[in-house]
Amino acid sequence: MDRIKPQSGPRNRTERIYNGMPARELGSEGWHKPWSGGNGGNCLEAMKLADGRIAVRQSTDPDGPALIYTTDEMTAFIEGAKAGEADFLLS
Numbered sequence: 001m002d003r004i005k006p007q008s009g010p011r012n013r014t015e016r017i018y019n020g021m022p023a024r025e026l027g028s029e030g031w032h033k034p035w036s037g038g039n040g041g042n043c044l045e046a047m048k049l050a051d052g053r054i055a056v057r058q059s060t061d062p063d064g065p066a067l068i069y070t071t072d073e074m075t076a077f078i079e080g081a082k083a084g085e086a087d088f089l090l091s
Contacts, residue, residue, distance in 0.1 A: 017049060023057040023066035033059065 017026070031045040045062075047055045054074045055066040069077075080086060 019068045020065045024063045026055055026066055
């Protein structure tokens with residue numbers, strides 16, 4: 001698994017980073033595929049932002065929306081998924 005390294009932020013520091021913003025506005029550098037399976041390359045990409053939040057986007061739509069999560073939100077999701085709380089999504 002690639003470690004997600006903090007990105008310096010958007011090109012223009014006065015830009016507001018918000019949930020659903022076009023991912024291209026966060027730049028093309030710094031996106032990582034933390035995991036990948038046998039899905040033909042369709043996967044999630046993540047970027048750690050300078051303020052500690054995490055942006056995610058669909059790898060097949062790099063110009064689509066970026067979802068922005070706090071580290072607490074991402075931690076809760078990952079720990080919940082590991083504990084089986086999201087298993088209902090697979091059935």
